[in-house]
Amino acid sequence: MTSFPVQAAAQARVLVIGDIMLDRYWFGQVDRISPEAPVPVVRVARKEDRLGGAANVARNAAALGAQVSLVGVVGDDEAGGEIQRLVQQEGITSHILVDTAVPTTLKMRVLGRQQQLLRVDFEEHPDDGSVNGIVERARALAPQHDVIVLSDYSKGVLANVEQIIAVARDAGVPVLVDPKGQRYQRYRGATMLTPNRAEMRDAVGHWESEHDLEQRAQALRTQLELEALLVTRSEEGMSLYTQQGTERVMAHAHEVFDVSGAGDTVLATLAVMRAAGLSWNQAMDWANRAGGIVVGKLGTSVVTPEELS
Ligand SMILES: Nc1ncnc2c1ncn2[C@@H]1O[C@H](COP(=O)(O)OP(=O)(O)OP(=O)(O)O)[C@@H](O)[C@H]1O
Numbered sequence: 001m002t003s004f005p006v007q008a009a010a011q012a013r014v015l016v017i018g019d020i021m022l023d024r025y026w027f028g029q030v031d032r033i034s035p036e037a038p039v040p041v042v043r044v045a046r047k048e049d050r051l052g053g054a055a056n057v058a059r060n061a062a063a064l065g066a067q068v069s070l071v072g073v074v075g076d077d078e079a080g081g082e083i084q085r086l087v088q089q090e091g092i093t094s095h096i097l098v099d100t101a102v103p104t105t106l107k108m109r110v111l112g113r114q115q116q117l118l119r120v121d122f123e124e125h126p127d128d129g130s131v132n133g134i135v136e137r138a139r140a141l142a143p144q145h146d147v148i149v150l151s152d153y154s155k156g157v158l159a160n161v162e163q164i165i166a167v168a169r170d171a172g173v174p175v176l177v178d179p180k181g182q183r184y185q186r187y188r189g190a191t192m193l194t195p196n197r198a199e200m201r202d203a204v205g206h207w208e209s210e211h212d213l214e215q216r217a218q219a220l221r222t223q224l225e226l227e228a229l230l231v232t233r234s235e236e237g238m239s240l241y242t243q244q245g246t247e248r249v250m251a252h253a254h255e256v257f258d259v260s261g262a263g264d265t266v267l268a269t270l271a272v273m274r275a276a277g278l279s280w281n282q283a284m285d286w287a288n289r290a291g292g293i294v295v296g297k298l299g300t301s302v303v304t305p306e307e308l309s
């Protein structure tokens with residue numbers, strides 16, 4: 001394999017739009033049961049915050065050396081401030097909208113005895129004003145970018161995804177989408193879609209064989225007018241469907257520690273490689289390598305050009 005296109009990646013201007021989240025971890029010790037209720041008491045010893053959702057995609061693109069702008073919504077609260085701080089620390093340009101009516105999407109885990117004891121989620125869909133504001137930011141920023149990435153986690157920021165895809169097309173900028181939900185028609189006209197297996201099943205139903213999957217994938221691709229459809233298949237690797245046919249790569253991982261966020265790394269790598277001018281086939285190879293590396297890491301969920309070279 002050729003070496004990683006470091007120079008071209010550094011030139012890539014990537015606009016990430018989508019559902020931004022904060023992943024918060026509280027690690028502690030459990031020594032007793034609460035006198036108030038039959039639950040463990042966790043004495044917190046360590047805290048960790050990580051960018052999640054669209055912000056994790058942006059972080060991954062930045063780690064590959066690209067110039068990254070991020071659009072999404074946070075609330076006017078502590079978690080929102082923490083996201084802005086982390087985004088700045090990663091060298092990502094923030095165009096994040098603050099919506100005072102909603103809390104920042106926050107997933108809080110409490111861990112003790114080496115296991116997750118509880119997860120607490122804060123999330124609320126932003127209102128129409130914010131959703132329209134997202135489209136306006138996309139319109140203003142699209143012409144200054146080489147690729148647009150839409151990271152949909154069904155939290156409402158991409159409620160008007162059709163309009164954002166139209167904005168990208170008008171600006172002549174390719175748009176890659178990590179989809180969610182049952183209504184795939186809303187992604188019509190995107191350049192590439194990157195569903196995982198479960199998302200692909202939501203889109204096309206159960207497939208009986210590889211041949212069956214290929215037919216369903218190509219039918220979906222045609223119906224949605226996509227240039228490419230890439231199905232990420234966890235330990236089964238990835239399949240790429242284009243007009244030229246089907247390409248399959250096997251998973252690259254040697255050791256698997258932490259698979260969460262692998263999809264974000266894959267999406268970011270595809271976007272940076274596309275912006276760098278590589279073919280979808282080459283982009284998939286790099287994305288698959290990156291996915292294989294990131295699942296072998298605990299904690300940090302990014303891959304660097306050095307690791308890929
Ligand atoms: N168990 C695994 N073994 C090897 N490679 C893996 C494994 N899980 C993920 N990968 C790599 O990461 C890529 C993306 O993983 P996957 O298809 O699970 O995406 P995803 O479900 O969107 O991930 P997530 O939503 O957790 O970020 C795979 O195509 C593969 O390259």
Ligand SMILES: [Mg+2]
Nearest residue numbers: 178196263264
């Ligand atoms: Mg995913």
